[in-house]
Amino acid sequence: DSGVTQTPKHLITATGQRVTLRCSPRSGDLSVYWYQQSLDQGLQFLIHYYNGEERAKGNILERFSAQQFPDLHSELNLSSLELGDSALYFCASSVDGGVGTEAFFGQGTRLTVV
């Protein structure tokens, strides 16, 4: 158990809908990262938050947004869902955002868009 909790584990929704994925980082970790794993694109970095502030953005679609709350949990919001958004979404946390700081991954949320 990495200590990173993601909910829900599975989500099935229809095209055009909006969903929210939740991540609770390890106790004491200030950084949260979101990654998407799909068959087409592999594992891709989406976004990084540190202590409530956005630090870095990857290939995140405009339909997607994220935030990190004062209690350090994070949410990834996906809207106007398309079939191609079906993927495994991982959250990871690290104690800070420094290079080489070990990132611990949650078990992921599997999103299926039908």
Next chain:
Amino acid sequence: GEDVEQSLFLSVREGDSSVINCTYTDSSSTYLYWYKQEPGAGLQLLTYIFSNMDMKQDQRLTVLLNKKDKHLSLRIADTQTGDSAIYFCAETFTGGGNKLTFGTGTQLKVEL
């Protein structure tokens, strides 16, 4: 941009050594990592190497880095059935913060 490639599949017999290879294009790599993904599980960090090192050994795992050729390998000695999983190499690079760029993943199958 950065690009990290791996062969898709490797099959070995239990007890043999496995060597999983990775090539990357970004010459400003800072750290290089190996992660393991088992079905239904998240990504588990196995080991990492700083970009100015050539080799790192950690129990059954040996990481070799050839920075000139931008080639990274992971050797697993005495491979066991429990090592069956997908293995990802990943890198961080200068200016990229702690963002991980992952390879395509190698599925390791260990046969009896």
